[in-house]
Amino acid sequence: MFRVDRLVSLYLSHPFVLTLGPSAGSRVPILMYHSISDNLFGMSHPYFQINTVPEVFSQQMRWLRNSGYRTSSLPEVLTGLQAGEDLSKTIVITFDDGYRDFYTDALPVLKQCGFTATIFLATDRIQLNPARVEGADYLTWKDVRELHGEGISFGAHTVTHPDLRSLQPDQIEYELGRSKEIIEDHLGVTVESFSYPHGFPEEDKDYTRYLEDVLCNLGYDHGVSTNLGRASRKSNRFFLPRIPVNSLDDPSFFQAKLQGGYDWLHWPQLLKKYFFHRTVALRERALDNKETSSR
Numbered sequence: 001m002f003r004v005d006r007l008v009s010l011y012l013s014h015p016f017v018l019t020l021g022p023s024a025g026s027r028v029p030i031l032m033y034h035s036i037s038d039n040l041f042g043m044s045h046p047y048f049q050i051n052t053v054p055e056v057f058s059q060q061m062r063w064l065r066n067s068g069y070r071t072s073s074l075p076e077v078l079t080g081l082q083a084g085e086d087l088s089k090t091i092v093i094t095f096d097d098g099y100r101d102f103y104t105d106a107l108p109v110l111k112q113c114g115f116t117a118t119i120f121l122a123t124d125r126i127q128l129n130p131a132r133v134e135g136a137d138y139l140t141w142k143d144v145r146e147l148h149g150e151g152i153s154f155g156a157h158t159v160t161h162p163d164l165r166s167l168q169p170d171q172i173e174y175e176l177g178r179s180k181e182i183i184e185d186h187l188g189v190t191v192e193s194f195s196y197p198h199g200f201p202e203e204d205k206d207y208t209r210y211l212e213d214v215l216c217n218l219g220y221d222h223g224v225s226t227n228l229g230r231a232s233r234k235s236n237r238f239f240l241p242r243i244p245v246n247s248l249d250d251p252s253f254f255q256a257k258l259q260g261g262y263d264w265l266h267w268p269q270l271l272k273k274y275f276f277h278r279t280v281a282l283r284e285r286a287l288d289n290k291e292t293s294s295r
Contacts, residue, residue: 003046005265006253014261021260025086027230028077029258032242033057033095036105039136049246054105056247060254064091065113069258073153074118074193074222074240081233091258092231093117094224094242096157096195100130100137103147111150119147120157120195120224123182141186148187155193155223156180163198165207172211177218194223200239202227203273212238228266241266 034050035041036057041050052060069089072080080087093110095102098121110117119139126144130137139147148154156179158164164172180191194215201207202225215223215238222237229241243257256262 005047005262008264009256009261010252013264014256014259017260017263022232023086023088024259025088026081026084027232027260028072028081028087028090028092029230030074030077030092030094030224030240030242032224032226032244033093033106034097035099035101035136037099037101037136039134041134041136046246046248047244049248051247052245053247054101054109056249057106058109059251060245060249061109061113061115063251063254065115071115071117073116074224077231078222078237081231081235084233094195095119096197097122097161098126098139098144098157100139100143103139103143107147107150107152116151116153118153118155118193120155120193121179121183122157122159122161122197123179124160144183144186148189153193154183154187154191155195156183156191156220157195158197161197164196164211165201165204169210173214173218176214176220180218180220190219192219192221194220194238196223196225196239198226199273200225200227201273202239203270203276208239212236228269229263230260 033052035052036054037051038053039051069091071093072090074092077087077090077092080090093115095106095117098119102119121144125131125133125138126141128140130140144154156176158175159179160175162175164175167175176194183191220238223239224242225239227239227241228243230243231240235241243262245254245257249257
């Protein structure tokens with residue numbers, strides 16, 4: 001399949017970043033995985049595919065290990081970035097939602113490679129027995145406790161995985177606060193990390209400032225988003241950018257993503273969000289004016 005993002009990343013952006021971009025030690029790729037399976041979840045376009053088949057995941061992890069990469073936690077990376085440390089060959093591996101195939105297919109590979117990871121749980125989907133949603137099983141609380149004992153970190157990903165922008169303030173606070181409380185009750189540890197569900201509306205500055213205030217008030221220390229790119233010292237600690245990974249990332253593309261060749265896509269992504277936000281705002285203003293004039 002012809003892909004513009006792959007073409008630009010491999011042959012334009014990647015060479016440019018390697019020669020003229022920021023030093024590798026000042027940027028950290030936070031990899032965003034979801035399901036390690038062959039379940040396509042109804043997504044046909046490569047950009048939106050959220051599964052990575054086990055064989056490809058294993059190849060990616062072994063390539064990272066053989067290339068000298070090491071995994072770190074989000075707090076460690078944030079501390080290192082602020083201190084100006086050289087974080088070359090440092091990565092963070094994250095998984096959203098809490099699919100049970102992490103336990104069965106990802107964990108053995110991670111352990112063999114000496115890697116760790118952070119899983120962000122949508123807590124309504126984590127039950128005493130594996131809940132099945134859209135043809136996929138989710139972790140149980142017994143699994144979560146066992147994984148925690150293996151050194152896997154956990155963060156919150158809301159309760160019901162909603163589009164937060166469609167909710168009222170009290171509902172948003174419930175989704176963020178209750179998911180944190182539930183995980184803390186089951187693990188007996190403080191949860192400080194949050195992963196924003198769905199596309200992150202970075203173009204809406206009022207909303208993002210409000211969301212940051214809510215996260216702070218609830219006791220969160222940091223978080224990740226779906227914004228594209230590698231984390232840097234200038235990144236907002238609550239909405240750190242990530243690099244999406246799936247089965248269609250061949251070795252060359254995977255390497256380009258790790259080394260900054262995919263960061264360019266953040267700007268078209270942001271422009272698209274901005275113009276969509278402006279269009280919606282203008283439409284709502286026109287409707288308000290129409291209603292006012294008809295009274």
